[in-house]
Amino acid sequence: MSFEACAAIVERADPDRFLATMAAPVAARRVLFPLYAFNVEVSRAPWVTEEPMIAEMRLQWWRDALEEIATGGSVRRHEVVDALAEVLDPQGAQALDRLVAARRWDVYKDAFEDAAHMSEYLDATGGELMWQAARAMGAKDAMRADVLRFGRATATARFLAAVPALEAAGRVPLLDGRTEGVATLARQALADARRPQLGKQAEPATLEGWQAAPVLRQIAKDPRRVAEGAVGLSPFRSKVRLLLWS
Numbered sequence: 001m002s003f004e005a006c007a008a009i010v011e012r013a014d015p016d017r018f019l020a021t022m023a024a025p026v027a028a029r030r031v032l033f034p035l036y037a038f039n040v041e042v043s044r045a046p047w048v049t050e051e052p053m054i055a056e057m058r059l060q061w062w063r064d065a066l067e068e069i070a071t072g073g074s075v076r077r078h079e080v081v082d083a084l085a086e087v088l089d090p091q092g093a094q095a096l097d098r099l100v101a102a103r104r105w106d107v108y109k110d111a112f113e114d115a116a117h118m119s120e121y122l123d124a125t126g127g128e129l130m131w132q133a134a135r136a137m138g139a140k141d142a143m144r145a146d147v148l149r150f151g152r153a154t155a156t157a158r159f160l161a162a163v164p165a166l167e168a169a170g171r172v173p174l175l176d177g178r179t180e181g182v183a184t185l186a187r188q189a190l191a192d193a194r195r196p197q198l199g200k201q202a203e204p205a206t207l208e209g210w211q212a213a214p215v216l217r218q219i220a221k222d223p224r225r226v227a228e229g230a231v232g233l234s235p236f237r238s239k240v241r242l243l244l245w246s
Contacts (some may be wrong), residue, residue: 003030005079006037013040015187016158017208019239023246024204031136032204038062039129041080042099043154046106054105056109069093092132098124112171118175125147126155127141134205139198146196147206154209156189157216161231182223190216195245211238 102124130151
């Protein structure tokens with residue numbers, strides 16, 4: 001039942017990744033749903049409380065769960081952890097600790113320190129997740145850099161779409177919120193938004209980025225869309241593009 005629980009979590013909380021996963025072969029879904037459900041649980045941990053200490057404890061709980069998977073000993077019982085333990089090898093569990101650690105930024109209301117800090121956040125929360133999905137489906141280490149770049153670009157598109165919600169929650173998401181700064185960020189990400197060629201077995205790991213390039217082009221052309229909360233493709237265009245990618 002843990003696999004079905006993971007699918008339900010993703011369907012409720014991350015509809016884009018749910019659609020991408022449902023477009024993937026059944027064998028790939030067995031990898032993707034646990035990873036994406038894990039990402040949902042970690043990403044919302046800082047937002048379920050106003051108390052930073054409690055949010056930190058929630059993130060630490062997931063770091064401890066990953067450590068248990070990595071060491072191969074007894075793993076705590078939890079519907080997502082149970083499914084995740086069947087997907088991750090020790091190296092993958094250790095690598096995803098980076099994703100959890102990066103989410104500490106969401107706990108507090110400080111801005112990113114600099115461009116490198118923001119890039120690391122997007123790389124850890126988007127690139128690492130995509131790469132570990134690809135690894136779990138057989139991608140070779142030589143593809144790591146390309147997948148991380150594409151994952152970071154995909155995360156940037158999602159992050160820019162979320163700017164109004166982040167600002168409403170008291171966060172400072174952008175280092176340069178002027179239209180010029182937003183357009184530059186989108187153009188930089190667009191340069192990395194080329195889908196890596198991973199081969200049939202691992203290719204579903206990159207399906208989640210099917211909207212990244214057109215969304216980034218949209219923002220680069222009209223960066224005011226970010227502040228206006230008008231980022232995104234029409235449902236028809238989105239579904240057609242996903243069909244062409246899958």
